Amino acid sequence: MYHIPENIVIAVDGPSSSGKSTFAKAIASELGITYIDSGAMYRAVTLFCLRNGLIIDGIIDIPSLIHRLNQIKIEFRFNDTLNRLETYLNGENVEDEIRNVAVSKFVSPVSKVEPVREKMVDLQRSMAKDRSVVMDGRDIGTVVFPEADIKLFLIANEEVRARRRYDELRQKGINISFQDVLNNISDRDYQDSNRSISPLAQAKDAIALDNSNMGVDGQMEWFRKLLDSKYGKKQKNESQD
Ligand code: DC
Numbered sequence: 001m002y003h004i005p006e007n008i009v010i011a012v013d014g015p016s017s018s019g020k021s022t023f024a025k026a027i028a029s030e031l032g033i034t035y036i037d038s039g040a041m042y043r044a045v046t047l048f049c050l051r052n053g054l055i056i057d058g059i060i061d062i063p064s065l066i067h068r069l070n071q072i073k074i075e076f077r078f079n080d081t082l083n084r085l086e087t088y089l090n091g092e093n094v095e096d097e098i099r100n101v102a103v104s105k106f107v108s109p110v111s112k113v114e115p116v117r118e119k120m121v122d123l124q125r126s127m128a129k130d131r132s133v134v135m136d137g138r139d140i141g142t143v144v145f146p147e148a149d150i151k152l153f154l155i156a157n158e159e160v161r162a163r164r165r166y167d168e169l170r171q172k173g174i175n176i177s178f179q180d181v182l183n184n185i186s187d188r189d190y191q192d193s194n195r196s197i198s199p200l201a202q203a204k205d206a207i208a209l210d211n212s213n214m215g216v217d218g219q220m221e222w223f224r225k226l227l228d229s230k231y232g233k234k235q236k237n238e239s240q241d
Contacts, residue, residue, distance in 0.1 A: 002231040004031065005149055008132045011140035014154030015200060016188045017161035019211050020136035023154065023219050025084075027134045030220065036076070036127055038137035038144070040087040041120045042111040043098035044074045047089060055106055066115050074123060101169075101176060104184055108191035117197055138192055141203035150230070151206035152223075160212045161185055 008031075012024045021037055028035035045065075048054070052068070054061045076085040077093075086095040097103070110116060124135060124144050137144070141151035156164075162182040169176055192200040202208060207226065211219055 002227045004132075004227075004231050006132070007128075007130065008033065008150070009128055009145045009148040010134040010150045010152070011145050011148040011203075011206070012134060012136040012152045012154065013138055013141050013200065013202070013206065014136075014152075014156075015138075015161065015192065016185050017165040018154040018156045019164065019216075019219070020154055022216050023152075023211070023223075024134045024136040026216050026220050027223060030223075031132070031134075033132035033134060034127075035085065036124070036133050036135040037085075037087070038120065038124050038135055038140060039107075040076075040095075040098060041074050041123060042107050042116070043103050044087050044089045044094055045072055045116055045120070046103045046107045046110040047094055047098050048072050049106065049110060050102055058106075060106065060109055060113070062113055065110070065113060069115055069119055072119075074120075076127070099172075101174065101184075104188075108188045108195075112191070112195045112197065114197050138200040139198035141206045142201055143198045146203070150226070151203050153202040153206040153208045155208060155210045156212040158182065158185060158189070 010024075010027060010033075012020045012027075014020050021035075024037075025035050027033075048068075049060060049065060054065050054068070071090075073090050075088045077088055078084070079086050086093055087098060088094065089098075121144050124137075124140075127133065128135065128145065135144070141148055141153070159182070162178065162185050165185060166176070166178050166181040169181065189200075209219065209222060214222075
């Protein structure tokens with residue numbers, strides 16, 4: 001048994017397809033806490049742009065996007081059948097659509113727009129009020145929750161990440177070449193790491209885990225040891241003092 005703090009916040013950051021969501025979901029299920037996918041929020045904004053003509057010839061109309069930000073309402077609702085939170089854009093379930101290739105292509109430039117980030121960060125913080133969460137993203141440990149109880153930073157080599165994403169897309173019946181997936185991942189890595197606002201970065205106090213050769217079971221074994229060292233034995237010793 002661990003003595004986990006009330007309203008614990010666990011931040012899981014890392015580049016695209018580094019296995020953040022799989023790992024974060026496994027952590028949420030182990031601890032019985034809420035998993036929040038912050039990338040889904042940026043994806044929902046991107047979908048709004050695509051649907052509303054705010055991306056023309058591959059260029060984002062930033063002034064119009066900023067002007068219309070107050071028309072974008074993003075929420076998460078629990079799906080009892082699938083046992084997960086799903087993303088809603090202005091009342092419509094867009095959980096599947098936000099994973100499509102067009103959204104993946106434009107989400108990095110959309111997520112660079114400062115007022116977009118401000119709005120998403122507010123939403124992310126509000127979702128962690130009064131509840132324990134594990135949230136994955138790019139800036140969760142650095143910007144959204146600099147005081148998070150546990151900060152993890154996942155890494156995996158680019159080929160492994162592209163292979164994971166490729167398999168996932170093929171399984172969904174999406175016909176795309178491995179090279180296109182690899183290009184999208186390298187491009188997003190570059191854009192996410194080099195933007196001026198809240199770039200993808202490992203927080204100083206984050207623990208890095210290279211999961212290139214690890215499955216989710218191995219990662220959870222590693223995580224349980226971490227929990228034990230932080231909230232297990234140490235706490236028991238403290239209570240004996
Ligand atoms: O985790 P993901 O691949 O679904 O995220 C999609 C994009 O959203 C990613 O390329 C960068 C952006 N993002 C971000 O800028 N900050 C976050 N906290 C999460 C995602």
